[in-house]
Amino acid sequence: MASDLAPSKGRVLMLSNDRQIDRRILLQADSLQAAGWQVTILAMPLDHPDASADPRVVRIGTRVGGLGGKASRVLEGYRLLRRWLPMNGYAMRQLKALAWRFLVEPERFYLRLFLADGRRYPAQVVVAHDLPMLAVGRALACEFSAALVYDSHELYSEQEFSRREQRRWARIEGKHVQACDRVITVNPSIAGELRGRYGLAQVEVIYNAERLPEHMPASNYLHERFAIPGGHRVLLFQGGLSAGRNLPALIRAMARVRPDIHLVLLGEGQLGNALQRLVKRLGVQRQVHFHPAVAQQALLPITASADAGIIPYQGICLNNRLCTPNKLFEFIATGLPILASDLPELNRLVAGNGIGLVARLATPEQMARAIDELLFDPERLQAWRERLLEVRKALCWQREGQRLVQIYEGLR
Known part of the structure; x- marks a missing residue:
């Protein structure tokens, strides 16, 4: 100030x-x-x-x-x-x-x-x-x-x-x-x-x-909040639980991924209740967790406690096709590798900077394959994290x- x-x-x-x-x-x-x-x-x-x-x-x-x-x-x-x-x-x-x-x-x-x-x-x-x-x-x-x-x-x-x-x-x-x-x-x-x-x-x-934090201490917040075993991976979606974000397909994908992968949906919106009902219907309550929205100043330490972030948006209109949502830069600021839909700007910033995986995420089957691929190779995850240490300094x-x-x- x-x-x-x-x-x-x-x-x-x-x-x-x-x-x-x-x-x-x-x-x-x-x-x-x-x-x-x-x-x-x-x-x-x-x-x-x-x-x-x-x-x-x-x-x-x-x-x-x-x-x-x-x-x-x-x-x-x-x-x-x-x-x-x-x-x-x-x-x-x-x-x-x-x-x-x-x-x-x-x-x-x-x-x-x-x-x-x-x-x-x-x-x-x-x-x-x-x-x-x-x-x-x-x-x-x-x-x-x-x-x-x-x-x-x-x-x-x-x-x-x-x-x-x-x-x-x-x-x-x-x-x-x-x-x-x-x-x-x-x-x-x-x-x-x-x-x-x-x-x-x-x-x-x-x-x-996002403003680059001066210091981002290591945290197991999401593992502890949802009693997720230490060796399991946490994939994070954060933002409004609203239409046009391909969230039902993301829930359905979780019924197809390895059991040691967990999804946290951090946010609120008109789809919240419907998504929770879908989770129960598919029987994936152990792998899919809902976290209420938090104030912006409290967000980044929570974001940093995940293993990777996901942006599953689809190009259902030109505005969506060309989007660069806030969560993209919040993931970058906290050093999270990113799984993103193959949209022009997401491709340029994620694949172009070597900080995650870009894939077709239109169907639950495609999404499940991409999630498994994203989190399967610890060495590649670490390489993305190391690359993020430099990229976050440029995109802050x-x-x-x-x-x-x-x-x-x-x-x-």
Whole structure:
């Protein structure tokens, strides 16, 4: 963090349409603040106040009088639904999909929600974190005579939306992206897509890297937590237990692997109960274990206690096909060899750096063969671990954060 006595290089207003602030945003805020910028993060409201919240984060609708008007009614209705329906449950997901498809015009919706609150935080740089915030960011940057940065966390318009929604989001992106002073994204493949689609001269890549721990002591946490015998191997999946991540196939694969291999699913989500039922139905309770989600600051020591990590995503949409999820860099930071699906960026970073195995993971049979292969050869596992000692120094937030600060310095 920057010293209180450090001179300010200016104010940065970051916009996020999430409640839980993404690690990428917080790390960027840390790096900019350490370099002398003053950072405010404006985000969606919480259902209940959080006394331990990051002081840089402010929530829309918290000023006297609240949001007011139609935006207030929409948000209040959404909060009421959240009390009765699980956030990631099937019914809530269907209601949200119908609302976005037929009732909500997204550009106007987010302008109504964010614009009035955003005006309270004049800045020299406005950052739209992901596409829903781009129109808001442009409007505020215009009012402040500020630089506009668009940080595209993914290929947003190419998610598993209907074709109508994909076209609508693409139109919004095309309408505003040329007004940006800098465009940043998470990997070279998505950077290439953005350049080609919108005729952009340059799109900067800042990886979703994790901050490299100063010291990561050896730990048997997962073995001890689930009473796993010492000689058995632990394969770790961490992140949301949600659709589109090929998790049912991963569970089914565990019925086909050697009995000394265990899978830990660390996270929560709408598939959690269904996956636990599948584990019981297949009779693999001794090999498949569920760990609740943990706070980001507690995650890496747990991650480090596994033997390897798995990313079984499938290219079911272009966004998934080109993904580089947070867990990839969390595995790298903690020195875990990785089993990843044969997708372009995962192939480039895992196979290209010699830190794990890339394979076709579409079916349980393919996945079981790959898991056995990954964990079968102790010498190869050790070679991957040794290679990770070097790779983690190159793919860490300490380096990405420096590059981010240089981009902002170029805006002055």
